[in-house]
Amino acid sequence: MPKPVEEPTKMQNRFQAVSMHSQEPKTRIQNFKEVAQGYTEEQALAEASRCLTCPSPQCVKGCPVSVDIPAFIKLIKEQKYSDAIRKVKEKNSLPAICGRVCPQEQQCQKQCVLGKKGDPVSIGRLERFVADFELKKRLNVPELPALNGKKVAVIGAGPAGLTVAADLAKRGYKVVVFEALHVAGGVLVYGIPEFRLPKKIVQAEVDYIKQLGVDVRTDALIGRLFTVEELFEKGFDAVFIGTGAGLPRFLNIPGENLGGIYSANEFLIRVNLLKSYKFPEFKTPIRIGKNVVVIGGGNVALDSARCALRLGAEHVCIAYRRSREEMPARLEEIAHAEEEGIVCKFLASPTRFLGGEKGNVKGMEFLTMELGEPDASGRRTVTPIEGSETVMDVDTVIVAIGRTPNPIIQSTTDGLKTTSRGIIVTKSETGQTSLEAVYAGGDIATEEATVISAMGSGKKAAQSIHEYLKNKPQRKNAPTPKPTLKSR
Secondary structure (H helix, E strand, C coil): CCCCCCCCCCHHHHCCCCCCCECCHHHHCCCCCCCECCCCHHHHHHHHCCCCCCCCCHHHHCCCCCCCHHHHHHHHHCCCHHHHHHHHHCCCCCHHHHHHHCCHHHCCHHHCHHHHCCCCCCHHHHHHHHHHHHHHCCCCCCCCCCCCCCEEEEECCCHHHHHHHHHHHCCCCEEEEECCCCCCCCHHHHCCCCCCCCHHHHHHHHHHHHHCCCEEECCCCCCCCCCHHHHHHCCCCEEEECCCCCEECCCCCCCCCCECEEEHHHHHHHHHCCCHHHCCCCCCCCCCCCEEEEECCCHHHHHHHHHHHHCCCCEEEEEECCCHHHCCCCHHHHHHHHHCCCEEEECEEEEEEEECHHHEEEEEEEEEEEEEEECCCCCEEEEECCCCCEEEECCEEEECCCEECCCHHHHCCCCCCECCCCCECCCCCCCECCCCCEEECCHHHHCCCCHHHHHHHHHHHHHHHHHHHHCCCCCCCCCCCCCCCCCC
């Protein structure tokens, strides 16, 4: 074990974060192995020593699940790593995932006082360090209370659903998670590439949830297998809906039905869940041409572009209709993409796709945009520049402009209030829907957001379900049962 690192004494040490080793760009574009390598013990101790242990920590206020950040970092300083991960897991059941993919720079680290004069403390990297330390030493399962005789159904095994399941299991509830796909994890397994979030990490976190006593059932599509009302008839006392946003949005421009044009959803599911990158070992091939354009500016667009590069594309371009400053993707991911040679074409908005031989795409026409004043959401508006039409040669297009909820639950549950976009309406502080004993959280209730935001909404819902079921009243406005596919 390395010697304890002394507190930084030089100004540049206090205000400069410890860098983390990554695969070299020329090497990593040839494989799907994890890019960021994580802190060594010595690096973690050095970075933890920068924490000021503020008496009124603002970083905690920036964490959607309220992890006691100064406390777990103090335990790292004392080299009490098992205690540190236990402290994290008091509030966060998926720390190895959050330490890798959460936008800490926009949340907890944004509030760090050191960030006013230099680099904030690398909270996410330290969280990953203690989580990985625990995984190497085997999972540490807390003592669980006796079952209280009440059952909760959780629909969807994504970050929101897994969080609800873990929090309620720790309170003595029997929890059953119903997952439509054949692997638990939701967007964590089908939407985020292996080089950013290895599947073994997700599986280890799911295994931890199972060790809490949670029953995870895959290949179980609620709305077809059972309706929400039928879950109550089977003895469940409350239901949580965390089915995410799994339907892709499209541009609705001419030529979008040409061959070689994918939605990011289809593309990433093929690559991630069906392991197209291991073809022919896994028999799910995916065609990638030489010239690839990805439309969008979020993390999904960057993930798609970086996957395409690793699958053999010679030139990959991201077309985004605003500027670099407006890109919603994480700064770290933008930097990684640029290091790998991916080109970002800003202020470019597609107008149509051009067809070639055998009905495949061969080109994309786009307009150059100019930025205007911020709209009601705070994002700057864009307007096209007349006469700026330009054609780009492409043979593969990936559309990554967002997703909407799958309507199966909404269409099979009477009385469940939704917006025109299919988002389930909930009370923001509790996650309660328009139906008694039915709660929702994550992207199905907030539209597309971050993993940690989904977990935050899951924690609120778990607390609300617990408060409701402590003295369970008679349910009044239960949804009317509809025939399932099985009964039809």
